[in-house]
Amino acid sequence: MRKFYFVLLFFCLSISSVFSQKRIVFIGVDGLGSRILNKADTPVWDSLASQGSYSYNVNAVLPTLSNPNWASLLMGVSTSDHQIWDNKWRKSDFEERTFCNQEKGNTVPTIFKVMRERYPEGNIAVFHEWKEFTELIELNTLTYSFYEKGSGLILKASDYIVKEKPLFTFIHLDIVDKAGHTFGYRSIQYKTAVEKADSLTGVIIKRLKAGNALDSTIFIITSDHGFNGKGHGGRSKKLREVPLIIAGAGIQVGFRLPDGLHNYDLPVTLASILNCTIPDCWKGEMIKELLESSEHKTKLQ
Numbered sequence: 001m002r003k004f005y006f007v008l009l010f011f012c013l014s015i016s017s018v019f020s021q022k023r024i025v026f027i028g029v030d031g032l033g034s035r036i037l038n039k040a041d042t043p044v045w046d047s048l049a050s051q052g053s054y055s056y057n058v059n060a061v062l063p064t065l066s067n068p069n070w071a072s073l074l075m076g077v078s079t080s081d082h083q084i085w086d087n088k089w090r091k092s093d094f095e096e097r098t099f100c101n102q103e104k105g106n107t108v109p110t111i112f113k114v115m116r117e118r119y120p121e122g123n124i125a126v127f128h129e130w131k132e133f134t135e136l137i138e139l140n141t142l143t144y145s146f147y148e149k150g151s152g153l154i155l156k157a158s159d160y161i162v163k164e165k166p167l168f169t170f171i172h173l174d175i176v177d178k179a180g181h182t183f184g185y186r187s188i189q190y191k192t193a194v195e196k197a198d199s200l201t202g203v204i205i206k207r208l209k210a211g212n213a214l215d216s217t218i219f220i221i222t223s224d225h226g227f228n229g230k231g232h233g234g235r236s237k238k239l240r241e242v243p244l245i246i247a248g249a250g251i252q253v254g255f256r257l258p259d260g261l262h263n264y265d266l267p268v269t270l271a272s273i274l275n276c277t278i279p280d281c282w283k284g285e286m287i288k289e290l291l292e293s294s295e296h297k298t299k300l301q
């Protein structure tokens with residue numbers, strides 16, 4: 001594969017203009033616990049990890065269900081703060097149940113809203129296979145959202161990124177979770193679905209590279225929870241440990257992140273990278289270690 005070099009003119013934590021030019025492609029793979037990665041063949045993610053920063057023991061929140069964990073990954077707080085405890089939660093429940101700084105009706109903002117406030121004209125897009133995913137996102141926040149089941153979603157997302165070059169693109173893949181519920185963690189189908197999600201990530205990277213849309217892009221791969229048998233929701237380590245791979249412009253190369261990170265540390269980190277104001281009620285910690293020091297150049301292959 002031809003080497004592709006990101007050129008960093010300069011990099012400094014305190015210089016916000018560099019951050020603001022970066023773009024983020026966030027691939028959320030539903031139901032991808034870390035332990036399957038010991039068994040599955042995932043060359044694309046392995047390559048991203050070796051070219052970026054990674055952890056395979058980021059803590060999901062309890063309960064290990066999709067909605068609470070996607071909420072934490074978007075809202076920078078744990079379940080007790082966003083109050084989204086199950087998959088039945090809907091946007092209409094916001095005012096009743098959600099609090100920011102203990103004020104009723106003052107909702108915990110998502111990373112999408114935080115970015116929208118910072119970049120009123122910025123392109124913020126979501127492509128999702130789980131229909132209810134956008135229930136978590138405030139109205140009038142996204143530039144574009146597209147729902148479709150199947151691998152065609154990746155092609156649509158890739159084409160959109162190449163054409164529109166969004167500031168932030170979130171892609172929710174459901175293939176792994178679906179295989180887990182249908183066939184179980186130990187099935188060949190679950191492992192195959194994980195490998196398919198890896199190859200779909202490769203499709204995006206290839207298309208972005210061909211479309212000259214890879215420059216200044218940061219890729220993120222993470223998940224909401226793992227699997228136990230055909231289900232999830234419990235407290236065990238195998239359900240709670242999820243991967244976090246982050247690679248691209250300005251990110252440390254080949255760096256294993258410290259243990260003990262929480263999934264709700266990610267929104268704070270992304271908001272900082274894009275020079276957004278961190279909401280007072282977010283509780284995650286910035287993952288400072290993944291930022292590259294000024295003298296390095298980041299290269300992606």
Ligand SMILES: [Zn+2]
Binds near residue numbers: 031066177181232
């Ligand atoms: Zn599930």
